[in-house]
Amino acid sequence: MEIVRSQRSRTNTPNDSVSTLPLYRYAPQLEVRLEDFEVFAMDRLRVLKGISDALARGKRPEEMENLVRDLWKANMRHPEASEDVNKDIISHFVLRLVYCRTEDLRKWFLSMETALYRYRFLLGSSEAKRALMEEFDLPCKAISRTEFENAKEKLEQVARSFDQPLPTADAIFYKVPFEEVPELVAGRRVYIHKGHAYVAMHQVVSLVVTQFRSNLSKALILTNRKWTSTIREQEKDRLTPIVEALSMSYLGPDYSQTKEFGEISIKDLDQLARSSFPLCMRHLFDKLREDHHLKHGGRMQLGLFLKGVGLRMEDALAFWKAEFSHKVGAERFDKEYAYSIRHNYGKEGKRTDYTPYSCQKIISSTPGVGDHHGCPYRHFSEENLRAALGRMGVGSRAMEDVVDKVRNRHYQLACTLTFEAVHSSSCDAGINHPNQYFSDSHKILQPKNNNAA
Amino acid sequence: MLIDGPKQGNVIPDGFNPNYLKVYYGRLFPHADIFKWMSYGNDGRHPACDKSYFGRREFSFTLDNDIYLRFQSFNSESELENSIKEKCPSKIDIGPVYSVDPAKRHAYAQGGDNVFAPVERELIFDIDITDYDDVRYCCSGADVCLECWPLMTVAIKVIDTALRDDFGFDHILWVYSGRRGVHCWVCDGKARRLTNEQRGAIADYFRVYKGNENSNKKVSFPGPLHPFLVRSYTEVLREFFEEKLLLSQNLFSTEERYEKILSMIPDESVTSELRGKWQENRRSSNSKEDINFFRWEQLKNTLQSGKQKVQGLRRCVEEIVFAFTYPRLDMEVSKHRNHLLKAPFCVHPKTGRVCIPIDPKDCEEFDPTTVPTLSELLRELNTGDSRMDVDNEWEKTSLGKSIRFFRSSFLQPLLKSCKEEMESGYKAKIQQTKNSLSW
Numbered sequence: 001m002e003i004v005r006s007q008r009s010r011t012n013t014p015n016d017s018v019s020t021l022p023l024y025r026y027a028p029q030l031e032v033r034l035e036d037f038e039v040f041a042m043d044r045l046r047v048l049k050g051i052s053d054a055l056a057r058g059k060r061p062e063e064m065e066n067l068v069r070d071l072w073k074a075n076m077r078h079p080e081a082s083e084d085v086n087k088d089i090i091s092h093f094v095l096r097l098v099y100c101r102t103e104d105l106r107k108w109f110l111s112m113e114t115a116l117y118r119y120r121f122l123l124g125s126s127e128a129k130r131a132l133m134e135e136f137d138l139p140c141k142a143i144s145r146t147e148f149e150n151a152k153e154k155l156e157q158v159a160r161s162f163d164q165p166l167p168t169a170d171a172i173f174y175k176v177p178f179e180e181v182p183e184l185v186a187g188r189r190v191y192i193h194k195g196h197a198y199v200a201m202h203q204v205v206s207l208v209v210t211q212f213r214s215n216l217s218k219a220l221i222l223t224n225r226k227w228t229s230t231i232r233e234q235e236k237d238r239l240t241p242i243v244e245a246l247s248m249s250y251l252g253p254d255y256s257q258t259k260e261f262g263e264i265s266i267k268d269l270d271q272l273a274r275s276s277f278p279l280c281m282r283h284l285f286d287k288l289r290e291d292h293h294l295k296h297g298g299r300m301q302l303g304l305f306l307k308g309v310g311l312r313m314e315d316a317l318a319f320w321k322a323e324f325s326h327k328v329g330a331e332r333f334d335k336e337y338a339y340s341i342r343h344n345y346g347k348e349g350k351r352t353d354y355t356p357y358s359c360q361k362i363i364s365s366t367p368g369v370g371d372h373h374g375c376p377y378r379h380f381s382e383e384n385l386r387a388a389l390g391r392m393g394v395g396s397r398a399m400e401d402v403v404d405k406v407r408n409r410h411y412q413l414a415c416t417l418t419f420e421a422v423h424s425s426s427c428d429a430g431i432n433h434p435n436q437y438f439s440d441s442h443k444i445l446q447p448k449n450n451n452a453a
Numbered sequence: 454m455l456i457d458g459p460k461q462g463n464v465i466p467d468g469f470n471p472n473y474l475k476v477y478y479g480r481l482f483p484h485a486d487i488f489k490w491m492s493y494g495n496d497g498r499h500p501a502c503d504k505s506y507f508g509r510r511e512f513s514f515t516l517d518n519d520i521y522l523r524f525q526s527f528n529s530e531s532e533l534e535n536s537i538k539e540k541c542p543s544k545i546d547i548g549p550v551y552s553v554d555p556a557k558r559h560a561y562a563q564g565g566d567n568v569f570a571p572v573e574r575e576l577i578f579d580i581d582i583t584d585y586d587d588v589r590y591c592c593s594g595a596d597v598c599l600e601c602w603p604l605m606t607v608a609i610k611v612i613d614t615a616l617r618d619d620f621g622f623d624h625i626l627w628v629y630s631g632r633r634g635v636h637c638w639v640c641d642g643k644a645r646r647l648t649n650e651q652r653g654a655i656a657d658y659f660r661v662y663k664g665n666e667n668s669n670k671k672v673s674f675p676g677p678l679h680p681f682l683v684r685s686y687t688e689v690l691r692e693f694f695e696e697k698l699l700l701s702q703n704l705f706s707t708e709e710r711y712e713k714i715l716s717m718i719p720d721e722s723v724t725s726e727l728r729g730k731w732q733e734n735r736r737s738s739n740s741k742e743d744i745n746f747f748r749w750e751q752l753k754n755t756l757q758s759g760k761q762k763v764q765g766l767r768r769c770v771e772e773i774v775f776a777f778t779y780p781r782l783d784m785e786v787s788k789h790r791n792h793l794l795k796a797p798f799c800v801h802p803k804t805g806r807v808c809i810p811i812d813p814k815d816c817e818e819f820d821p822t823t824v825p826t827l828s829e830l831l832r833e834l835n836t837g838d839s840r841m842d843v844d845n846e847w848e849k850t851s852l853g854k855s856i857r858f859f860r861s862s863f864l865q866p867l868l869k870s871c872k873e874e875m876e877s878g879y880k881a882k883i884q885q886t887k888n889s890l891s892w
Contacts, residue, residue, distance in 0.1 A: 160677040178620060179647065182654035188679040192658075195621025195643070296785075335519055366663070366784060369584050 020085060021120055021132055024216070028089050036087075037094055038242050043075040044091035045246065048112040055115065056360045056412060056432060068119035097231070097239070098246045100224040104355075110220065114213045121205050133204060136211050140174040143198065148173065151198060154191040159200075162189060167200065174199045174207075181206045264310045266319050272309075276441035278415055278434045279376050279388060280362060281305050287372045292326035297365065297373040299337075301357055303344050308356035308435040313345040358433045359412050377402075377411040394421045465835070467828045469805045471517050471541055476831055478538050480846045483798055483856050488530035490640075490864055491547070494871030496530075501879035509572075511548030511555045513793055514540055523548075524555040543802050546793035549574035550645075571790040576622075576639035576647055576655065579786040579794065580608050583633060588777045590702050590710070595803070597633045597821055600701040605635050606816045607693050608780035611685045612637065612659065613813040619681060620655065624867045626859075627811040629824060631801025635811060636794060640867055642874055649790055656787040661779045671717075672776040674768040685779070686771060694774045695749065704777070705731075705748040714752070717773050720766055723755055797859070800827045809855040812862065825851045 032040075050071045054064060078087045092113070099109035121129065143151075148171075155173065156166050167173070178197045184190045184206050190197040199207065232240050264272065273285045284302040288294050294302065299320075306316060320341055324333045342348045359375070367374040376385060382403060389399055398421035405414035415431045423444050431437050465473075488507070489496065495506035508528040514537075515521050522540075527533040537545065549571035553561060561569040582605060586593050591600040609627055616622045616639060624640040647655075661682070662671055678686065698704065705711045711731055715724045731748060756769050786792050799808050805826040811819050830850050837849035847853050 154680040157677065157680045157683060161679050163676055179643075179651050182651050186654040186657035188658055188681065191680055192619040193621075194618070366660075368662075368784070369587065369781070 021117075021124060021128065022085065022089050022092075023135060024089065024092050024219075027093050028086065030086060030090065032090055034238070036090070037239070038246070040087050040091035041094040041098065041246055043087075044095055046075050047071045047116065048095075048109075051112050051115050052108070056363075060409075064115070065119050065122055068116060069123055072120070094243075095246075096220060096223050097227060098243050100220045100227055106217075106220045106224070110213060110217055113216060114209055117212050118205055118209045121208055129204065133208060136208055138176070138207050138211060139180060140176040140199065140207060143173045143175050147175070151191060151193070154193075155198060158189070158191050164200075172201050174201075174204065176207060180210060182210065266311075266315050269306075269311075269319065272438075275445060276438050278431065278437040279392065279418060280374070281434055281438075282392070283376055283388065284372050288323055292323050293328070295371050295373075297367060297371050299340070300344070301362060301365075301373040303341060304354055304356040305434050305438075307344060307354075309438055313342065313347065316341055316345070356433070356435050359415070359431060362434070363411055375411050375415075377406050377414040378409075382406070389418060392418065392422055394418055465828045465831045467805065467826065469543075469800065469802050469827055471543075473827045473831055474541050474543065474800065475538075476834070477800060477827055478541060480834065481830060481850065481852055482537065483845075483847065483859070484534040484537065485530060486856065486859060486864060487796065487798070488533055489868065493640075493642075493645075494868055494875055497872070499872070499875055499879070501875045501882075505554070506550065508554050509552070510550045511793070512796075513546040513548060514542035515544040515546075516540060517543055524558065526555045543800075545796040545799050547796045548793045549790050573645040574790040576644040576652060577786060577792070577794050578612060578637040578639075579630075579634065579783045580605060580612075580637075580780060581630070581634035581783065584781040584783070588702075595633055599820065599822065602819075602821055603693065603697055603701070603817075604778065606819065607689055607778055609635060609637075609811065609813050609816045610689045611780050612782075614684070614688070615659070615681055619658075624863065624870065625813070626797070626863050627813050627816070628797045628808050629806070629811055629819070629821060630795065631799070631806050631808045631824075632804045636797075636808075638794075638797075642871070649788060652790070653784075653788040656782060656784045659780065659782055660784065661775055662781050672772045672779070674772055674775075678768070678771065682775075686774065690774050690778045694778050695746075698777060699745040699749055703745060705745045708732075711748065714773060717776060718756070718766070718769055723766065727752060727755060798855075807852065807855070809852075810859050810863065812858060825855075 047068075051064075051068065054067050059067065076084070076087060076091070078084050095109065095113075099105040121132065124132070148155075148167075151173075152167070159166050175196045176199050178185050178192050178195055181190065181197050181199060181203075184197060184199065184203055185192065189203065190199055192198070235243075269285070270289075273282050277285060281302055284294060284298050287298070288302065303316065303320070306319075307313075311319070317338060320337065321330060321333045324337055328336070339348060344354050346352055346354070362373070363375040363378055365374045367379055376388060380388065385406065386399060386403065389402060394402065398417060402414045402417045402421075405411075405417060412431050415437070416427050419427050419431060419437060419441070423441060425444055427440060429436075491510055492507045495502045495504070508526055510526060511523070512525040512527070512533075513521065513523045514525055522542075525536065527536060550573040551558070552568065552570050552572050555569075558569040582589070582592075582597055582601060583594060585601070585604055589601040589604065592598050613625060613627070616625055616637075622639050622641045622644055624644075626638040626640065628636045628638070630636050658681070663673070674682075703710065704714065708731075715728060718724050727748075730751060753770055756766055786794070795808060797808050797810060800806070801808065805828060806821075806824045807827070807830070809824060830852055833850040834846060837846075845856075847856055
């Protein structure tokens with residue numbers, strides 16, 4: 001891409017495919033105005049952010065499809081219709097520059113672009129789908145009549161298990177190595193035999209998306225290398241400031257740096273747990289006090305949260321040791337558990353300073369036997385949830401609203417309503433992160449404490 | 454000169470201690486077999502052999518004073534053997550094969566090209582009977598007995614069949630973990646090269662039980678079952694539940710126990726109907742056997758009586774059977790390539806039992822209470838026929854059977870297949886070079 005100032009951009013033919021969904025294989029041979037560089041990127045970022053929010057709120061696939069269509073229409077249209085594809089490609093490549101620079105940025109961008117690609121693919125016509133499949137050069141083969149007859153009973157069982165119509169005699173199925181369709185395998189949405197998955201036409205998106213994701217992931221690493229070695233320096237007066245500004249605006253704080261209000265001490269914890277912890281952390285905290293133990297998932301989720309809240313490592317060690325000593329003894333604590341606490345604070349091993357988990361991460365975890373982590377709005381039975389909310393002081397009217405949100409799988413909205421009920425004040429931004437819950441709570445309660453003093 | 458009676462003073466008390474271990478590692482532990490396995494054919498002289506392969510594998514040792522040594526690596530069989538004999542670890546773990554020798558990892562960056570990262574690792578599973586504590590009444594915690602061990606047998610059957618029939622894997626090793634569970638090592642090349650995402654997908658394919666004490670319904674089948682679950686149910690689980698577990702765990706014999714099962718039925722009218730019947734029967738003179746069978750039949754009849762309007766009841770019977778019997782895997786072990794797992798033929802420090810392989814085709818015969826212990830093996834060594842001219846001392850002991858099994862049904866077929874893979878890969882490469890050279 002050539003970035004030029006205020007000139008009419010000359011458009012050559014779009015690089016890749018005929019269908020409107022590009023493959024983003026190569027940076028386009030175009031001239032782009034500097035203003036467009038930034039504006040296109042921000043428009044696309046709005047789409048990606050919209051997708052991110054919707055996923056965090058647990059929207060269903062059908063809702064997502066509509067959402068993506070609307071977001072795309074609202075943001076990615078160009079005044080000159082023929083320029084639509086160029087805007088698409090240019091904005092994607094600009095954002096690659098922005099989001100290639102750290103592991104977290106790459107991960108977020110990869111997830112959102114993959115989700116975007118998935119729904120745009122689904123919104124396309126059968127023609128477009130088939131054409132795109134060929135461009136992607138996928139390792140799949142349509143099965144023969146005989147193979148179909150042999151597998152028919154099993155294919156019907158799979159269809160029935162998801163309330164799908166039974167495959168007709170002329171249904172097309174693709175035989176694909178199971179490694180190519182991990183999400184279909186994970187959800188038991190395909191029949192697998194001797195290492196091959198039998199993928200229905202409507203599931204083919206999974207294949208395309210897996211390839212897309214893999215290609216983009218590799219590309220981002222390469223882009224990062226190029227950025228670090230040449231581009232950043234070359235462009236330090238022109239593109240680099242724009243690129244750096246773009247990445248700040250949309251990810252929000254990750255709570256890895258300690259807060260404005262300073263650190264907290266161990267003696268404050270019980271009080272803070274009651275007043276300012278979100279339900280997930282309060283449950284873990286209470287269970288820890290009760291059982292004097294937590295399994296690994298809980299230790300991670302609560303431990304990192306406390307770090308984000310401002311608990312210093314020395315205090316964290318003392319706190320966990322005091323609890324665990326009741327169950328396993330001080331010596332065993334030092335031997336088996338202290339290491340991983342120091343690890344969380346970046347003082348051991350590869351010294352990564354781990355960031356506290358966001359709601360999205362917590363909601364998607366899978367607590368098993370003996371675990372207490374995860375999102376209670378998702379993982380608790382209604383009965384247990386009501387009891388827990390009651391203990392938090394949520395009144396009966398608000399409780400019904402919360403439970404209603406949970407039934408519709410809007411876990412973060414449920415948590416937001418809980419926050420509002422407990423603090424008697426509104427939370428417009430919605431809860432996305434347990435540490436956000438804590439800091440918002442603290443902001444509300446702190447002035448009250450100061451006034452009381 | 455020929456007669457060897459029981460030697461005087463051949464008293465080796467039971468237990469586990471460094472002296473025993475020293476003898477074990479010195480004379481019984483199959484170092485050569487582990488080396489051959491971990492080399493996957495790369496220890497030969499074929500031009501396609503990767504000489505660096507074995508040296509890039511991570512091992513970790515737990516020493517007697519709980520010191521934990523990670524990132525141990527060795528360049529030859531003798532290095533491995535000598536280190537084990539010298540350090541005498543109470544536990545040996547096997548990790549992944551990395552991109553470079555783990556000993557040199559500090560020279561490599563975290564990101565970018567020259568990175569220190571896992572490149573190959575067996576697909577592994579860890580099944581621990583303590584995860585079944587909410588459905589077994591005979592034992593809890595680290596204890597295991599012949600009444601509850603069959604839960605492990607069933608898990609092996611279900612998972613092993615799926616790994617072979619569904620995923621197409623061939624080289625699978627099942628190992629007793631030494632106390633209360635089993636490990637599974639899938640060693641096909643395809644399996645070793647799986648990414649974390651693909652491993653997670655396989656683990657999720659196997660996942661049925663979703664819950665803990667905070668949630669209610671642990672197994673839930675909203676729709677008809679996937680072929681894998683159907684096969685598991687009809688070939689293994691139903692029969693096991695109805696003919697073994699019902700009785701061995703007395704699942705319906707007390708109010709507390711049958712209430713647990715009733716809590717899995719989401720319909721008040723059904724549960725109160727059954728509860729009514731069972732409270733009446735409390736003073737029945739039926740023998741214990743009958744009560745469990747009898748009540749299970751009643752439950753099935755009530756649920757399947759055909760006039761079920763409530764959707765959630767259609768597969769309630771299957772849900773109950775799965776809740777009790779379906780394998781419970783530790784997801785995290787399988788999902789991450791850098792997860793370490795205990796090596797076969799280690800000795801478990803708490804039980805003294807050797808982690809021997811289990812034949813999946815014969816797993817019903819496996820008895821954890823008769824697995825050879827360290828002290829037993831040492832006794833056998835002492836009383837063993839010293840005339841026997843054997844290459845390996847383990848042939849004189851009960852470990853012999855396990856090592857022979859390991860070799861014949863796992864290691865040899867695996868190495869044969871590795872060799873074939875290597876040769877065909879090499880041939881293809883040569884062909885390619887030839888083609889690219891042609892004008």
